[in-house]
Amino acid sequence: MRQRVTDAELLMMRIFWRENRILTFSDLRELERTAGWKKTTVQTVMDRMRSKGTIREVPGYDRRGDVAHYEPTVTEQEFMMDESETLLGKVFNGSAVKMVAALRQGGRLSDEDIAELQAFFKVAGAGND
DSSP: OOOOOOOOHHHHHHHHHHHHHEEEHHHHHHHHHHSSSOOOHHHHHHHHHHHSSSEEETTOOOOTTTHHHHHEEEEEEHHHHHHHHHHHHHHTTTTTTHHHHHHHHOOSOOHHHHHHHHHHHHHHHHOOO
């Protein structure tokens, strides 16, 4: 199981995933504008993520001056799978059916969502013949 990611760390991870490249501290400072963070907050979140192992400094990357380069250690897909499993286990006792039923009853699944899920399962089921 991976380390839990805070909401602040998730904001930063989304930048890594969106950019899909190695980033510097300066790249991540967009959070000052988009999330209203201070420069020190960006640094603190980065430090916490490095200590957790969710991002790492890229060794030997084309270092210019004292500028370090960072990359995530988890993909967005891996993160979604981990979080889905946690939510499923914690809230729905491991039942995906209960989760989908709750989403439908809560009005969170549109008819288009349901049609997309049906098509997904039809295609996924066709591969099991």
